[in-house]
Amino acid sequence: MMKLPLSILLLSALWAGQGCQSKAAKETTANDSTATITTSASATPETDAPASTSTALPDSIAAGKALSPIDSLGLIGPKITGAILPGKRILAFYGNPHSKKMGVLGEYPKDDMLRKLDQQAIPWIEQDSAKTPIQKALHLVAISAQGAPGKNGHYSMRMSDKTIRKVIRWAAEHNAICFLDIQVGLAPLGPEMEFLKPYIELPYVHLGIDPEFSMKTGARPGSKIGTYDAADVNSAVQFLSRIVKDKKLPPKILVVHRFTRRMVTNYKNIKLDPNVQIVMHMDGWGPPSLKRDTYHDYIQTEPVQYTGFKLFYKNDLKKVDKNSSWKVPHLMEPKEVLSLTPKPLYIQYQ
Template sequence: MPERVTHPAAGCGRGTLDQRDGAPAGSGFLGAAAMASAAPPRSSPAPTPSTPAPSTSAPPLRLPDGGMSIVPRLRVVAFYGGPDGPGLGVLGAGTPEQAAAAVAAQAAAFAGFGRAVQPAMELLASVAQDTPGPEGTYSRPVTDTQIAEYLAVAHEHRMLLILDIQPGGGEFLPQVQALQPFLLDPDVSVALDPEWKVPPGQAPGNGRIGSSSAASINTVAAYLSGLITAHRLPDKLLIIHQFTTPMLPDRDQITTHPGVEQTLHADGEGTPAGKVAVYHQLAFPTRFHTGFKLFYTQDTRLMSPGEVMALTPRPDIITYQ
């Protein structure tokens, strides 16, 4: 069993609300370990620019429902968490198979609001740490085997797998590039967690809220766009978590890129009124898609799908932690 990843503070995104250390989030589903197929190791060398692109005569790869775009064609409902237990989010509260069943059940509650619903799993692919680690980045990748287990289940259930990056004192781009064998899969997208991005040499968490420059995010979007073009992939989500304005100090400089569906995602926990206020205060620019997070245990009262769909604008992505 891989060593459990530790985290300086469980969870992602506390909004303007308290910075409690994480009470485990979860919906109570537990069970035996799921079997899954292997995937290419994270350490595999990334293709160089001279690597031949797929034949242009071959049909492009497609998303689980057969389409080439995600939002706003679909509304995405996801569970968030790490693979080693519920402390980092509801996704880890059971096996990948059990998580998929729970995601599907929760996603079904959003049917009837004008779009087809696409279930997804937002899996932490790197987790911020309170110690430097061997690379001094205060961030640790989860294993390729763990990612492969969730990806196999996502394939089986026609779900998206969103790989979430908490870079600590490192940069987003190298950690995303390390995932390239997985990102060549049409069902895999990316999320970035500025809360857990701090200056080099500092430990994230412990009341410190990180931030990211637009330049750091733009390099990731450009990289994903290049993969999409070179390998004839369908669109990919690029979810950017935010719950305070200083987390994205030059947000107006974030640029759009072909094939990359950039989504600003409001992450505050607390009362329904407080969460709605944060959503409106963030005033996401219309060139981005929008997201909204719900916490099963940290929220004072869990908002219903109807309450979430009453937001203006209606979120394109709803995540449960």
């Protein structure tokens, strides 16, 4: 596989650094002049085909066939036998191994990153009066929005099979689950989900969809904040439910990122499915009071099923919270996040 220059993977980092804004900044910063988008001509989608479209491991073994690289991942990883939520709280590190600026998953060497994930889990147990068990996770941006149209004109790039399998293996060998995140750009959601299907058929691999980069108007990603309708969320739920039924798997988790009202329209029309656990994830950065307001306005007041909350190691420290007693920028502690109603069951660090 061609080694990717970091510049072509930084559009997600663009909004991670500039655009996953909390409430007060949600409309004005989409056109912020500091939000530089890559337009490199080298932003060509990876198109390496998945090694297999089957995860019928018992049949493969019984037939004496050699396992494909994806099949082999089914022999390792956490043993998920039932629904993860609400019995556990998920703690995820987000990013892409090709970029140090997209999130903590790619910012550090693998072993250092996983060690940091272990350390970050400790206060979530210590500061939780309920002592909810932690399920660690890696959240990979598997399809990344781009500032250039690329060969397919979709302004998005699929990661290669090698990259996706690498991060899934990192998770599996660390007893963690894995999320594969989609930033569609101008592409339709259905084919992008199908591209990831062989991986999501693994019992411990789940899905994330990001409305921020769903550019239904045809605008370039990063020029404004995108949107999904309830119909899009329902299509993702149906996609996951079919996998669960066909492969006889435990319920899948769908994470839907959100930090403005328009990012998810007609939320009341989102249909619950016993095979899928939906997490509406507060994805905005800023000082604590702003993040709490965003959570209240777009997550708590428009409930779906379960809730999530993102913490930015860097962006949350850009401003002092004038509505608190803190005199310096402050990253919210677990006890502060756990004071929210409802208590988030999916926590993501970027």
